Amino acid sequence: xxxxxxxxxxxxxxxxxxxxxACSLTKERQFALELSRIRIVQAGLGQTTATLxxxxxxxxxxxxxxxxxxxxxxxxxxxxxxxxRCAGCGWCIEACPFGAMVLDGRTKTxxxxxxxxxxxxxACVELCPxxxxxxQALNKA
Amino acid sequence: MYSYRGRYLVIDLTTxxxxxxxxxxxxxxxxxxxxxxxxxxxxxxxxxxTDPLDPGNPLxxxxxxxxxxxxxxxxxxAVVTKSPLTGLLGDSLSFGNWSLSLKSAGYDALVITGxxxxxxxxxxxxxxxxxxxxDGLWGKGASETSKxxxxxxxxxxxxxxxxxxxxENLVRYACISNDGYRQAGRxxxxxxxxxxxxxxxxxxxxQPVSVFDGDEMRRTCAGLYSRSQAARKQNFRGLGTPYNVMxxxxxxxxxxxxxxxxxxxxxxxxxxxxxADTCLARVVACPTCPLGCEHLYSASHRDRDNSNIETALxxxxxxxxxPMCGINDISTILKAALLCHSHGIDxxxxxxxxxxxxxxxxxGILDRNDTDGVDLAFGNGEALLQMxxxxxxxxxxxxxxxxxxxxxxxxxxxxxxxxxxHTKGLELPGYDPRxxxxxxxxxxxxxxGGYYNRSSSYELDMVHILDRMESQTGWxxxxxxxxxxxxxxxxxITCKAMRDSFTNFLPEAAGLYTVATGIEMSAGDLRxxxxxINNLKKVFNIKHGWKKADDWLPPRLLQDPVTFRESxxxxxxxxxxxxxxxxxxxxxxxxxEGLVPVTKMRELGMADILEEGNS
Numbered sequence: 001x002x003x004x005x006x007x008x009x010x011x012x013x014x015x016x017x018x019x020x021x022a023c024s025l026t027k028e029r030q031f032a033l034e035l036s037r038i039r040i041v042q043a044g045l046g047q048t049t050a051t052l053x054x055x056x057x058x059x060x061x062x063x064x065x066x067x068x069x070x071x072x073x074x075x076x077x078x079x080x081x082x083x084x085r086c087a088g089c090g091w092c093i094e095a096c097p098f099g100a101m102v103l104d105g106r107t108k109t110x111x112x113x114x115x116x117x118x119x120x121x122x123a124c125v126e127l128c129p130x131x132x133x134x135x136q137a138l139n140k141a
Numbered sequence: 142m143y144s145y146r147g148r149y150l151v152i153d154l155t156t157x158x159x160x161x162x163x164x165x166x167x168x169x170x171x172x173x174x175x176x177x178x179x180x181x182x183x184x185x186x187x188x189x190x191t192d193p194l195d196p197g198n199p200l201x202x203x204x205x206x207x208x209x210x211x212x213x214x215x216x217x218x219a220v221v222t223k224s225p226l227t228g229l230l231g232d233s234l235s236f237g238n239w240s241l242s243l244k245s246a247g248y249d250a251l252v253i254t255g256x257x258x259x260x261x262x263x264x265x266x267x268x269x270x271x272x273x274x275x276d277g278l279w280g281k282g283a284s285e286t287s288k289x290x291x292x293x294x295x296x297x298x299x300x301x302x303x304x305x306x307x308x309e310n311l312v313r314y315a316c317i318s319n320d321g322y323r324q325a326g327r328x329x330x331x332x333x334x335x336x337x338x339x340x341x342x343x344x345x346x347x348q349p350v351s352v353f354d355g356d357e358m359r360r361t362c363a364g365l366y367s368r369s370q371a372a373r374k375q376n377f378r379g380l381g382t383p384y385n386v387m388x389x390x391x392x393x394x395x396x397x398x399x400x401x402x403x404x405x406x407x408x409x410x411x412x413x414x415x416x417a418d419t420c421l422a423r424v425v426a427c428p429t430c431p432l433g434c435e436h437l438y439s440a441s442h443r444d445r446d447n448s449n450i451e452t453a454l455x456x457x458x459x460x461x462x463x464p465m466c467g468i469n470d471i472s473t474i475l476k477a478a479l480l481c482h483s484h485g486i487d488x489x490x491x492x493x494x495x496x497x498x499x500x501x502x503x504x505g506i507l508d509r510n511d512t513d514g515v516d517l518a519f520g521n522g523e524a525l526l527q528m529x530x531x532x533x534x535x536x537x538x539x540x541x542x543x544x545x546x547x548x549x550x551x552x553x554x555x556x557x558x559x560x561x562x563h564t565k566g567l568e569l570p571g572y573d574p575r576x577x578x579x580x581x582x583x584x585x586x587x588x589x590g591g592y593y594n595r596s597s598s599y600e601l602d603m604v605h606i607l608d609r610m611e612s613q614t615g616w617x618x619x620x621x622x623x624x625x626x627x628x629x630x631x632x633x634i635t636c637k638a639m640r641d642s643f644t645n646f647l648p649e650a651a652g653l654y655t656v657a658t659g660i661e662m663s664a665g666d667l668r669x670x671x672x673x674i675n676n677l678k679k680v681f682n683i684k685h686g687w688k689k690a691d692d693w694l695p696p697r698l699l700q701d702p703v704t705f706r707e708s709x710x711x712x713x714x715x716x717x718x719x720x721x722x723x724x725x726x727x728x729x730x731x732x733x734e735g736l737v738p739v740t741k742m743r744e745l746g747m748a749d750i751l752e753e754g755n756s
Contacts (some may be wrong), residue, residue: 014426014433018366021211021429025355032349033241045451046423047436051570105347116489119280127211127359129366129431 001077003138004115006122007040008050012132015040015048019124019133026116026123035104037113038124038133050124052102053079053113055138061112064095070110078114086110143353144206144657145169146249149182152263152270154337155196155255170660170670171746174205174249176232177632177674179221182252183230184681184750193329194311194336196256201245202302202342202670203635206658209244209350210358211367214636216240216428218319225313225336226490226545227566227590229682229691231328234631236427239300239319245346249293251284253337254741262290262303262341267348275340280306282483283318284342290343303341304331307483310535311335312543314490314568318482322453323427326487328567328589329545337394353659361653362720366431377638378424381436382456383413385571386464388603394573397464398519399496400562400695403573403703403711407469411459416471422451432638440472452479460493460571466499475541477525484533493568494542495528497549499648500560506553513537559696564591574694575703575713577602578612582620586692588678596623597637612717617724625671632674673745676729680737680750689735692722 020036028035038052061079062070069085070092072078088108093101102111115135116122125133145164152159164178164240172181179201186199200222207215219239224231245253246267253263260275278286308315308331315331316324324638325331352358386408389395394401409415420440426433439451452475462468462477481488486608499506502517509515513531515524515538531539541549550561562569567590574581583598584591593599598620626646630637633650643649645662654662679687699718702710726733728743742751 014424014430015428016426016430016433017428018211018431022359024349025211025359028349029355030349030351033245034347035349046425046435048425109404127363127366129370130433 001075002076003055004135005055005077005114005117005138006052006125006133007136008084009132009134010047010049012130013040013048013050014130015042015046016129019050019128022127027111029071035111037100037102037111039099041099050133051098054098056098060097061092061093064091066091075115076114076117078117079112081110081112083109142166143351143659144210145174146244146247148160148239148248149250149252150248150265150270150308151252151254153255154253154257154261154272154339157257157272166660169206169249170666171660172674172677173629173632173654173670174208175203175217175219175632175634176221176234176628177677178205179203179219179232180230180249180674180677180681181249183221183223184677186252186254187223187685189684191223193223193228193231193333193649196337197254198223198333198336200253200330200333200337200339202251202253204240204249205632207633207635208240210352210657211362212358212635212653212657213362213369213642214427214430214432214639216430217634217636218243218325219634220317220325220330221630222330222333223685224567224589225311225332226329226547229565229685229687230589230678231330231629232589233325233330234328234634235319235323235325236318236430236636237300237320237323238428239302239344241428242298242344242346243302244350245348247346247348251342253339255337257338260338260340262343263339265344266343267346277326278340279309279668282306283485284321284483286341287318287321290341294343296345298347299343299345301341301343303485304334305483305533307484307486307533307543308332308335309340310495310533310543312484312486312535313545313548314487314533315485316487318485324482324487327489327592328748329487331404331485344385354656358653358656361649361656365639365642368644369431369639370597376716377432377434380413380417381424381434383416383454383459384437385456386412386459387414389572392576392603393711394576395464395701396460396562396569396571396573398467399465399493399500399560400569400573400697401500401701403705405464405469408464409476410469411463411471416454420471420475423663426634430636430638434638436606440475441625449464450475450479452482454478457570458488458492461489461496461567462525463492463546465492465496465571466525468522468525468707469520470522473522473525477529480529480533481527484529486529486533489570490545490568491529491532493530494549495525496555497546497561498528498538498542502558506555506557507538511538540557562695564694565589565691567591569597569695572599573703575698575711576610576705578610578713578717578721579620581694581713581718582616582697582725583623584716585694585722586620586725588624588675588682594637595631596628597640598623598624610711612721616721618728619724620725621728624675625668628674629667629671632670669745673747676737676741676745676747679731679748680742680747683736692735
């Protein structure tokens, strides 16, 4: 599978957070914005953009995990989590320079964007009213 | 229970106690949430004769069925209380992340009563309610207060609603700000909060919102998002609401110099087009809104500190602080709006009150002794800014103007009530009703006083559904339907800017309600809920001293003509207004005195209210 990621055009983003609603409904079957894999961040008044996993080559999250709960799968081109191994220690959260890892406080496990693997289009990209989100293919090399 | 929480929080600031109360299915279905639920709770808890600034006046924040879901433009809350301006029902809406936090903390509403001895703020952490000392925050602006509480909490999830100095000083039209820059603006809820010595309400809500049918909700919402992009793009996304300046100026409905005229010679200088060309910084959206109409402007202002202004500005604020006061300089208007926000006072009432003072100055009723030497002439931008500051601090003439135009004119006397532009004590917004007859009716009978947003009847005038210069039998019914629709929007809650994105509002909105809550709701049920909510507002008003004479317009609108297309002059006659009001009462099924008959209340399923001994 080709590596892909979702990118946000900050010029189009209005900060409406509908991407967070779409993500949490798709992944959690409820509206729990804290568990959304995509997040709206604000720099100044009205200066918003979305951040999420950039599928970087460093794999700092995978490397930081002390229990080998996170792995990078070349088949799906996503970071996969073995929930049984995850203890919610938060090392991956600290390691990720993009703030992409999400902690579920109730189950003490983490979650991260998988570009809605298995769906024809990621939920956030499909529902963004401003069309600010797009799927970007990353070169293999 | 889906989406709804089925409970609300009652906080007594006198005893510093909090308890949870239940909310049943049937009450929620009957009153929906938002303004409807807030009005219902206020009706139960505000005894007759309560002064709005007494500890016994409950300050209610109501969430709703769609809030917290992906339903478009639904991240809102209603603030409902007995208004210090009108002494009648006061309700105001605001949108933002604070609204989402209220819902995710697990409550459909907060009811705040009593009065603290010393300044406090509430810190609601899901199930835990803390009363915290606010001495250090007293005197600060809402935005600064929000920043300070959030940085102390060290958690970005904490959201804050707060009052500024205007609320602390009991300016009768003080507002409650949330997210640092959004306001529940009209009818003076900020003064009620100030009277309770409650500086702020900080909430961290972490509980998810579950809906009855998420897949169906997603399908319905996706359709609405995409239709919203086609509808109203120009008005909302393009120029934003300042788009109205040139439109209203063309049809002589842009209130100028305190309603002395309906067109402003400097209109082009303060138009949406001019703003977009010169100082538009960004267009942003409230949470869950696919439209995004909030225009943020940035400009430098040539004053003592040559400051850089960065603020949102909507048409309502622009018209009141601009043409109403004869101001044709954009940077002054932006500066004025920012100053209102930092004092935490309603821009519309503030501009209107200053316009009244300017006209009084023009007529020699107020002179330089009254104004501390300020030349309070129409068009004097520096005087406008000074007055706003005086109002927020309740100093000098500001102390009089902080009472609102109705009380200011009563105190001042000398016929100054002839140009006090309010109905029921609420200062009028920027749509001149002389050239918009349905709007005239809406402003006269408005259940929270003179404002356009609780009926949106100006739409009928503006889109030429009817001849806005005429008046006919049947328009009373049209206004009633508009008011009932508005009550549904305000209670579901959905922002009225989404109006045109629905193909057939009642069935679609009823469908959204059902997929969110799992409670069966037909288009007919929903229409009836709107009617019920407005009748309850009316019954509340009657209980709290409403008189038939309150349903009327200021004398100027019924005596002085407004010039239209240079040759024609238009006046609204008392006979025409009286006929419109009678037609409206008949449509509502009210008596000719404007009272709600017992049979009407039974028909609307309000028997439980009757049992409490009111008729």
